[in-house]
Amino acid sequence: MNDLNLIKDVLDKDISSEPIRKGFGRGLLNAGKINVNVVAACADLTESTQMSLFKKEFPERFVEVGVAEQNLVTVGSGMAAMGKIPFVSSYAAFSPGRNWEQIRTTVCLNDQPVKIVGSHAGVSVGPDGATHQMLEDIALMRVLPNMVVIAPGDSLEAERATLAIASDQRPAYIRLAREATPIITTDKTPFEIGKAYVYKAGKDLTIMSTGTMTYQALAAAAKLEKDGIHAEVIHIPTIKPLDEKTIIASAKKTGKVITVEEGQIIGGLGGAIAELLSQTSPTKVIRMGMQDRFGESGKPDELLEHFGLTAKHIAVQAHHLVM
Amino acid sequence: MTHSIEDLELIAVEIRQDIIKMLLHAGSGHSAGPLGLADIFTALYFDILKHDPKNPDWEERDMLLLSNGHCVPVRYAAMARAGYFDLSELKTLRQLGSRLQGHPERTKLPGMETTSGPLGCGLSQAAGMALAMRMNDIHHRWVYVVLGDGELDEGNIWEAAMLTSKYNLNNVIGIIDRNNIQIDGPTESVMPLDDLKAKWVSFGWHVIEIDGNNIEAVIDACAMARAVVDKPVMIIAHTIPGKGVDFMEYDFHWHGSPPNAEQAKKALRELRTLQGKIRSEHE
Structure with a gap:
């Protein structure tokens, strides 16, 4: 250990906790500082998915697509075709929940390094209920050839995983949770x-x-x-x-x-x-x-x-x- | 322009002949759409596009996306005629191990910018490319995207229509192949699209309507589209499905079928006659 x-x-009852998505937000901001080609797009959930940190620092590299998850991932595919490393975020229930075929064709088969960020996965989303508690995302993404699938264990690991997929040329899915999760790793x-x-x-x-x-x-x-x-x-x-x-x-x-x-x-x-x-x-x-x-x-x-x-x-x- | 209109018209006939031969050899595939698009693809590859067949990844090239991937035989034929690969490879269409897949795949064929087939994804990918170009301060490259009219039934198209207009991505030029047919029948009975021009105008686009089987009109419309800076441009190109082969024209049954040997022979005979007509008209 x-x-x-x-x-x-x-x-330890005093173990500190933080939502895993917070680590993603910091990781994306750092990835953006390291590589000018890292860009981001969001489907009307910029604060919830913690893409807001990146948007504030790099507004010219951020795209707001509105509530349109099919567009979210295909716009990402287009940006990747021009050499960008696009992170596209929404709730996991909607992306990859709603736009699976676009991910299959324009990201995986097309082999473009789009990074799909699914926040609010799992039942711990809580009161929003079953519609918003994404449970099938791992299965949906795991079955796709070329796709990397990552579910970080805490916010610090999410930060490291985000940096890792930003410097990897494969399509990737990263799964985030809404609620605070105990931090079990260190930097x-x-x-x-x-x-x-x-x-x-x-x-x-x-x-x-x-x-x-x-x-x-x-x-x-x-x-x-x-x-x-x-x-x-x-x-x-x-x-x-x-x-x-x-x-x-x-x-x-x-x-x-x-x-x-x-x-x-x-x-x-x-x-x-x-x-x-x-x-x-x-x-x-x-x-x-x-x-x-x-x-x-x-x-x-x-x-x-x-x-x-x-x-x-x-x-x-x-x-x-x-x- | 390095080619006269007569030259281009003759190339379009050759591309139509290629399409018939490819589909006959493959034994499956779409006839009507590719034949109807032959003039547009001739105009694109032999006049409009900034591209280099010997250097498909040239960084200064214009991008061409085929959103309705099922029409790819016309693109393969145009690419081969333009010099991307040898004409003999056309007969490998849809065969095991071929770079010419039934629906286009980027990773298989240099010069194919995206993988497509499932409908409705091309416009948003074009928008993504244009956004990336803007981030890189590139303003002298164009992103052309060919769309089918049937695929406008897809919601993804209208999501992309809003986004392209929101960001005023004026280096996106859409070309709708308005041939009025889709698999289940006429577009206006499957899912009415009209007033199509009004729809795009209301989404914030500049719209140009042309005869899409008139090569000169296609070239002129694209030149006009490049001059429009305050809006993205959608060219509604009215085409005849199956154009050039009398028994295929206007018939939606030819959307997804190839010709048999006898039909191919008849089609090629008609196209030879068309060649003669073009030559005599320009004499």
Whole structure:
């Protein structure tokens, strides 16, 4: 854990929190300062997606397309054709929710380095309800050839991931959350596209998580230690391309896997891990996440509790698995 | 201008002959649209566009987007005739391993600026290109985008129409192939588009209406479009679907079908007659 410079005690009640999207906002601003070709476009959600920092600093490199997500991504494709690195943002429910075919044809098949920024993903969006709680974005983006898919675990990682995709020539999707998420990394924690990280070593089972759920996975592992269960925790910020080597090695070591994500398990991280392991190293896999259903209105914490996406729920599943 | 109008008219007939041969060989593809667009693509590749077939990525080139990608046979034929690749490659259309995909792919063929086919995406990509040019302080390059009339049913087109007008992207020049047909029938019965000119005017565009099968009119309209600086320009080019082949003209059934051997023979005979007419008229 020390090698990765993580926050040591995730159970500390005073652990600081920040919305993951805030890290994206800072990352985009920095990417814009580093590379004059980084440009941005937004579909009427500039403040919510935190693109506002970039817009304020570089108004001449920012495009407001209005509430028009199909246009958002195709305008991005056009800018990329002229050598730009366009970041295009909206809520994940709308982009990539509404404009999937445009992403498929004009970004992925056309192979242009457009960076799709989907904010407000997951049930933790809260009171806005199911329409705005995007759960299928990972599945939608993961299935596309050429696409890189990233779900950062906290705001600091989001900042690093944004800088990383800004200097990468591939199309990319980055998934952001609305609510404050505990900050588990430090400014020295590594991030590289395509790498999964063993955040905690263990031997009894492996908890593989992405996005907001890695904090819950680490908290679950800390509880499990007290029960004498040594869980390995692998944070998988890049869902595509998947770090197969790290995942297979851990599955072989522990022989038991739980995947956790704030989205549909069908086609999501759980789907990806199950596909990989079934072919390479058949392993019992419990997939935690949204079980083929929509979310609903409520407070973010209530919803995570309601849908079984907390450290407590992960620990219960771990007990069942190692029994 | 390096080519006379007569030269251009003869090139357009050759492109039509290429289209018939390509579609016959491929055994599938769209006939009516490409034939109707032959004059526009001749005008573009042999007069209007600033481009270099031997250096497709030339940084000073004008951009040409084909939003209605299904009409790509006319573009392949025009590109081959302009010198982008050998004419013999045309017969690989739609075959395994070919650079000439059924719908155009940027990554396969140099000089193809975008991948297209699913409709409604070209205008917004053109707008994105124009925005990037403005950010780079480039004002002497033009972005031409050819649109089908049927594809104007797509909402994405009107999203792009608003954006292009909002940012006054006056180096975008749209050309609508107004041939009045789409797969299910006449455009006005599938989904009425008229008053089409009034629609674009109300979206903030300058509109020019022309006979899109008149090469000189196409060239003149584009010159006029380049002179308009306060608005983007949409050229509504009225064309005859299947133009040049009598039994295909105006018939929506030819939208998505290729000719069989006998029909191709008849079509090529008609086009040879057309060649003779053009030559005799200009003598």
